[in-house]
Amino acid sequence: MTGSSPATRATPVPAAPSWSGEFRAIFTLGWPLALGNLTQIAMGTTDVMMMGWLSASTLAAGALGANLYFMAFVFGLGLLNAAIPLLAHDLGRHPGAAPPIRATVRAALWSALFMALPLWFALWWSEALLLAMGQEPELASQAGTYVRAMQWALLPAWGFMVLRSFIGALERPGWSLAIGVGAVAINAAANWCLMLGHWGFPSMGIAGSGLATSLSNGLMFLALGVVTLGLRPFRRYRLFAGVFRPDWRRLGVFWRLGLPMAATLSFEITMFNVAVFLMGLIGAAPLAAHSIAIQLASLTFMVPLGIAQAAAVRVGLAQGRRDGAAVRRAGWTALGVAMGFMATMSALMVLAPRLLISAFIDTEAPGNAAVVEDALGFLMLAALFQISDGAQAVGAGNLRGLRDARVPMLFALTGYWAIGLPLGAMLAFPLGLGGIGIWIGLATGLTVVATLMIGRWAAREALGLVARAA
Numbered sequence: 001m002t003g004s005s006p007a008t009r010a011t012p013v014p015a016a017p018s019w020s021g022e023f024r025a026i027f028t029l030g031w032p033l034a035l036g037n038l039t040q041i042a043m044g045t046t047d048v049m050m051m052g053w054l055s056a057s058t059l060a061a062g063a064l065g066a067n068l069y070f071m072a073f074v075f076g077l078g079l080l081n082a083a084i085p086l087l088a089h090d091l092g093r094h095p096g097a098a099p100p101i102r103a104t105v106r107a108a109l110w111s112a113l114f115m116a117l118p119l120w121f122a123l124w125w126s127e128a129l130l131l132a133m134g135q136e137p138e139l140a141s142q143a144g145t146y147v148r149a150m151q152w153a154l155l156p157a158w159g160f161m162v163l164r165s166f167i168g169a170l171e172r173p174g175w176s177l178a179i180g181v182g183a184v185a186i187n188a189a190a191n192w193c194l195m196l197g198h199w200g201f202p203s204m205g206i207a208g209s210g211l212a213t214s215l216s217n218g219l220m221f222l223a224l225g226v227v228t229l230g231l232r233p234f235r236r237y238r239l240f241a242g243v244f245r246p247d248w249r250r251l252g253v254f255w256r257l258g259l260p261m262a263a264t265l266s267f268e269i270t271m272f273n274v275a276v277f278l279m280g281l282i283g284a285a286p287l288a289a290h291s292i293a294i295q296l297a298s299l300t301f302m303v304p305l306g307i308a309q310a311a312a313v314r315v316g317l318a319q320g321r322r323d324g325a326a327v328r329r330a331g332w333t334a335l336g337v338a339m340g341f342m343a344t345m346s347a348l349m350v351l352a353p354r355l356l357i358s359a360f361i362d363t364e365a366p367g368n369a370a371v372v373e374d375a376l377g378f379l380m381l382a383a384l385f386q387i388s389d390g391a392q393a394v395g396a397g398n399l400r401g402l403r404d405a406r407v408p409m410l411f412a413l414t415g416y417w418a419i420g421l422p423l424g425a426m427l428a429f430p431l432g433l434g435g436i437g438i439w440i441g442l443a444t445g446l447t448v449v450a451t452l453m454i455g456r457w458a459a460r461e462a463l464g465l466v467a468r469a470a
Contacts, residue, residue: 022326022333025171026310030337032173034306036164039180041302043187043216047209050191058206061142065210067273068126068143069150072119074269076112076158078262082254083108083162084309085316085400087169092320098237103247105166105239107254110246112158123151142206149210156214156221163224163239169313172233179223187216260405264396264412271416271445275438278425286435289374292360293439297382297389300345304338304390308397311335315401328461331398335391335454342390349383378439385443388450395453402460411452420445 044066051062083104090100122129127144131137164176190212197203204211228234272294279290311334318326349356354363357375361368399408424441427433433440 019329019333022314022329023337025314026307026330026334026337029168029171029173029313030307030310030334032177032306033168033309034303036173036177036180037302037306038299039177039184041299042184043213046184046188047191047213050188050195051206051209054195054205058142061139062146062206062209064130064139065126065143065146065150065206068123068129069147069154071269071273072123073154073157075262075266076115076119076154077161078265079111079115079255079258080108080158080161080165081261081265081312081400082258082405083165084169084312085403086254086257087166088313088316088401089320089403091169092317094320101166101169101237102239102241103250104254105162105237106243107247107250108162108165109159109243110251111254111258112155112162116155116158119154120151123147123154146206146210149207150213151210153214153217157217159221160217160224163221163228166228166237166239167224167234168309169316170233171313175227175231176224179220179227182223183216183220186219187212190215257403257405260409261400264405264409267409267412267416268449271421271442274421275424275442278428278438279435282428282434282438285370286374288361288371289378290435290438292357292371292375293378293382295360296349296356296379297386300342300386301389301393303341304393307334307338307341307390308393308400311394311397312400315398316403319402324461327402331401331457331461334398335394338390338394339387342386346383346386349379349386353379374435377436381436381439381443385446388443388447392446392450392453395450395457398457399453399460404456404460407456408453411449411456415449415452416445419448 047062047066051058086104087101090097090104094100124147125144126147127140130140130143160176160179164173167173167176191209192198193201194204194208194212195206196208225240228237228239276287276290276294279287311331314330314334315327318324318330353376354372356379357363357372361371363372396408399405420441422441423444424438427437427440428435429437431437
């Protein structure tokens with residue numbers, strides 16, 4: 001790999017591009033980020049599929065352990081998202097200046113370490129946590145074994161996200177995508193060897209899958225670290241110079257912005273986690289149908305999430321220049337791109353729901369009739385909230401670009417926990433709508449948050465409030 005590799009080139013973008021230029025900038029930056037998000041999903045999907053080759057109980061234990069790990073990972077991911085607007089703002093305000101960029105990356109890496117230490121301790125006791133939740137002892141034991149091997153992936157996974165934010169802020173995301181795709185293949189091969197015992201390796205079972213995840217994430221971080229240290233567009237920033245000397249002032253700035261972001265993402269994720277628990281109270285068929293519909297919705301969501309990350313960069317760069325017109329173009333262009341994609345996905349869910357469901361189960365098997373019927377209903381509601389889901393993601397990304405995090409956190413708390421979940425539970429149980437009621441609650445919560453996010457974005461950009469956070 002050399003500095004002239006296509007993965008390191010970026011399309012030159014003027015300081016204040018036209019609407020068409022902004023569309024090209026959002027698309028060029030957004031699609032590698034979206035595909036990079038999909039590679040993260042693909043690694044988890046690979047683990048789940050290969051655990052199923054061992055036994056149903058192993059798969060169930062893996063799902064329990066992965067849920068604990070994912071809760072920890074998502075909180076850290078939300079906090080570390082603060083790196084994107086801070087880096088973009090610094091690059092817009094001080095083009096080419098390395099010290100502020102280096103300080104933000106160091107603050108993010110130190111933050112990752114500070115979060116990993118207590119979470120490693122907590123995850124080490126996953127078996128006890130699951131037993132306290134009333135899980136079956138055998139499943140809790142297997143899940144604890146899995147998490148103890150996988151928990152070490154937290155720090156390198158977060159480190160990779162920090163470096164990906166850095167090269168994304170420079171609008172050169174190709175390397176992180178290439179490394180992510182390679183990591184999916186490495187993770188599958190490591191599972192094949194360590195979990196299943198092929199190619200002369202001992203069969204470690206579920207612990208082997210956890211170890212494969214840790215090794216894959218460690219290699220991802222090392223590979224992107226080598227890229228940022230050695231290639232011409234990145235090495236001038238000397239990211240790791242003085243990394244052992246934390247900048248406490250910069251850490252304070254980082255956490256003041258990052259904690260509300262972490263809370264915002266956690267409110268959304270935990271709403272869906274609780275929905276799984278509520279669906280399990282209704283029955284096995286609704287729970288299976290819910291899993292299918294949520295998996296499809298999660299896959300489509302990765303694209304507007306990537307566009308939202310691109311929007312945070314573009315809006316942040318324009319904010320750093322104090323260019324209100326460029327802020328407006330970047331934010332509305334990103335929203336238009338996301339809405340176009342999600343409208344297409346919504347139409348696909350409406351026009352070909354059985355085709356989509358057939359990727360998960362045999363829709364013609366008589367024994368699956370109840371699951372298919374429920375999944376068809378859930379998928380229609382998923383089609384309705386595609387637009388809202390994309391809008392809330394990009395609205396949050398636009399506001400992150402303005403370093404506006406506290407009010408969006410309150411929007412998420414209100415929409416997801418004060419409206420969406422209570423409404424879904426009321427419709428599902430007292431009013432007897434079952435799983436459809438839960439999905440109406442999810443759709444309502446997403447729509448409320450989307451409306452609030454876009455409303456705040458529209459108000460802030462119309463008033464020219466691009467120079468300070470709320």
